[in-house]
Each structure stands twice: as structure tokens, then as C-alpha cells.
Amino acid sequence: MTLAIDVHGLNKSFGDKHVVQDVDLAVEQGRICGFLGPNGSGKTTTLRMLCGLLTPDSGEGQALAFDVIRQAAEIKRRTGYMTQRFSLYEDLTIAENLQFTARVYGLDRRTERVEQALERLGLKERRNQQAGALSGGWKQRLALANAILHEPQLLLLDEPTAGVDPKARRAFWDEIHALSGEGLTVLVSTHYMDEAERCHEIAYISYGRLIARGTAEAVVKASNLVTLRGEGPGADRLVHELNGKRAVETVAPFGAALHVSGDDRKALEAAVAPYKQVRWREVEPTLEDVFIQLMGRAQDNFQ
Structure with missing residues (x-):
């Protein structure tokens, strides 16, 4: 097994905030x-330390066999990074943005590389369109084309599909899996549970601490969470009544149904028993159920 990322004990603080x-x-x-966690939990800071944009206060390890502290410049050259916000030049065309990036990296075969990127991401017909006039989905394609133009070995994606429609998200993930099949390692932060389930494995960070790791199935199983699904008249309106009851850790409506979760099956059944108008049955917890539980148990390091 060859590890593209292998880091230990990374720490980073900004002022008195241990991020x-x-x-x-x-x-x-x-x-x-998949890199998951609530807003402000340290995902972006971790990504930036891995690619050499930030230096850890302490810790050690390697990315692409280079030391994350002493050889950050080497890691930068071999890493593609797609930021949360569209960060290319909006007054340049698609092709001009890619040509500019090719020059910044000092790439050979610049014209050929740009043409290949345009073809791969379906941007060829729009090559002369200004980046600022693109919709969210097309900006996303351009940003990905830009991030892989120099043929990186590691790709870091920071919430790349936020605000993008479902069709564009699916096309994006099809391309990510194709790149992975070619040997590219991808670390992607996301808030979408369906995207998390498309990852080979997930890492959950909450307020600076990594608290869950493994495949989606393994993380769900390790949670020991019991989930009851309620269906029937007014089931989804019981959120406030059930919140705070003993043994109830999370309550979440799913359409007209309700998921009530906790780690004590008998106590959970007792908590929902008074609501006889609702049909209750035990179901497999979803990844969302587990993450809501993890968020509820974690302590906000900014408080």
C-alpha cells in the first residue's frame, strides 16, 4: 500500500483559537x-497544511513522499487545489484562464495541454466565453480543468459542488472517479451525504479533532446508533416534542417521516411510545443520522 498522505499530530492555531x-x-x-465536518471545524485549514499553503504549528508527516514542513514547495508543484470560491479571472475567457495557469506552472506543450483540458471537461465549445459569465456548474468545470492542468498526483477539493445543480454534481463526481481510476489521489470536503457515500472512505473532523474514519458503512456501524423511523399523521411535526427527551440524541424529519436516534434501544422505544398515532420501526441509520449525532457530541472549540 502506497500512502499519498500520511500525517500525524497536525496542529494549527490562529491567535487563541486552536483550529x-x-x-x-x-x-x-x-x-x-471525503473530508466532512461542520462549518468552522478545520477542514480548509487542514487542506491548506497538506498542500503547503500553511505551515503546521506542530506535527509531522508526508504528502506525496515529501515532508509537509520542510518540502512544502515540492508538494505544491504536484498538487491541484480547488478552493471553495471561484478564484479564476472572471474577465478572461475559459481558454485564457487555462493558458495563464499553464504559463504560471511553466508547462511544456501548453497549447496541447489546454486543448486536452477543454476536451476532457466539455469546455471546448465555450472556450471563448468569459469566466465571469458562466453558471455555477460551468465555473466548477473550469476550476477543475485548471486544477488538473499540470497533471498533479494529489487533488484537494474544498466544497467544490456547493450551490451546483444535481446534474452538474453527478457529472463532476463521474470525472473525479475517472481521475481516481488513473491513479490520482483525491481529498474532498463536502456537506452532501450522497457525495460522502461516493467516496472510497471518509474522515470526519469536528471542531479541529478527527473523530471518525473509515468507509461509510464502517463509520455507521461503529456509531452503535439505533434509529427509529416514524410514519403517520403529523410524524414530522414531533421534532420539538422529542428533542431533549432522555435517550433521544437526534431528531430529523425526512419528508413526512421522522428519524429518532440514540444509543439505547429500550429507552428510545420508551421515548416514542406515547405517540401511538405514528407507526415506528427500526431502520438502518443513515450517514446523516450518524453525523448529526457526532456534531451533537462534539464541543465547539470557538465557545
Whole structure:
């Protein structure tokens, strides 16, 4: 097994805020790892430390066999990074943005590389369109084309599909899996549970600490969470009544149904028993159920 990322005990503080706390992370070459967690939990800071944009306060490890502290410049050259917000030049065309990036990296065969990127991401017909006039989905394609133009070995994606329609998201993920199949290692932060389930494995960070790691199935199983699904008249309106009851850790409506979760089956059944108008049955917890539980148990390091 060849590890593209292998870091231990990463820490980063900004002033008195300890944003990343003793994070260990290992990702095998060619794998897609979903990086999940609430806003402000340290995902972006961790990504920036891995690609050499930020220097850890402490910790050690390697990315692409280079030391994350002493050889950050080497990691930068071999990493593609797609930021949360569209960060290319909006007054340049699609092709001009890619040509500019090719020059910044000092790439050979610039014209050929740009043409290949345009073809691969379906941008050829729009090559002369200004980047600022593109919709969210097309901006996303351009940003991905830009991030892989220099043929990186590691791709870091920071919430790349936020605000993008479902069809564009699916096309994006099809391309990510194709790149992974070619040996590219991908670490992607996301808030979408369906995207997390498309990753080979996931890592959940909450307020600076990595608290869950493994495949989606393994994380759900390790949670020991019991989930009851309620269906019937007014089931989805019981959220406030059930919140705070003993043994009830999370309550979440799913359409007209309700998911009530906790780690004590008997106590959970007792909590929902008074609501006889609702049909209750035990179901497999979803990844969303587990993450809501993890968020509820974590302590906000900014408080």
C-alpha cells in the first residue's frame, strides 16, 4: 500500500483559537477520501497544511513522499487545489484562464495541454466565453480543468459542488472517479451525504479533532446508533416534542417521516411510545443520522 498522505499530530492555531488539534490522516494513492465536518471545524485549514499553503504549528508527516514542513514547495508543484470560491479571472475567457495557469506552472506543450483540458471537461465549445459569465456548474468545470492542468498526483477539493445543480454534481463526481481510476489521489470536503457515500472512505473532523474514519458503512456501524423511523399523521411535526427527551440524541424529519436516534434501544422505544398515532420501526441509520449525532457530541472549540 502506497500512502499519498500520511500525517500525524497536525496542529494549527490562529491567535487563541486552536483550529486543528492533533489530526492524523492517511490516504492511499488513487483513493477518494471525503473530508466532512461542520462549518468552522478545520477542514480548509487542514487542506491548506497538506498542500503547503500553511505551515503546521506542530506535527509531522508526508504528502506525496515529501515532508509537509520542510518540502512544502515540492508538494505544491504536484498538487491541484480547488478552493471553495471561484478564484479564476472572471474577465478572461475559459481558454485564457487555462493558458495563464499553464504559463504560471511553466508547462511544456501548453497549447496541447489546454486543448486536452477543454476536451476532457466539455469546455471546448465555450472556450471563448468569459469566466465571469458562466453558471455555477460551468465555473466548477473550469476550476477543475485548471486544477488538473499540470497533471498533479494529489487533488484537494474544498466544497467544490456547493450551490451546483444535481446534474452538474453527478457529472463532476463521474470525472473525479475517472481521475481516481488513473491513479490520482483525491481529498474532498463536502456537506452532501450522497457525495460522502461516493467516496472510497471518509474522515470526519469536528471542531479541529478527527473523530471518525473509515468507509461509510464502517463509520455507521461503529456509531452503535439505533434509529427509529416514524410514519403517520403529523410524524414530522414531533421534532420539538422529542428533542431533549432522555435517550433521544437526534431528531430529523425526512419528508413526512421522522428519524429518532440514540444509543439505547429500550429507552428510545420508551421515548416514542406515547405517540401511538405514528407507526415506528427500526431502520438502518443513515450517514446523516450518524453525523448529526457526532456534531451533537462534539464541543465547539470557538465557545
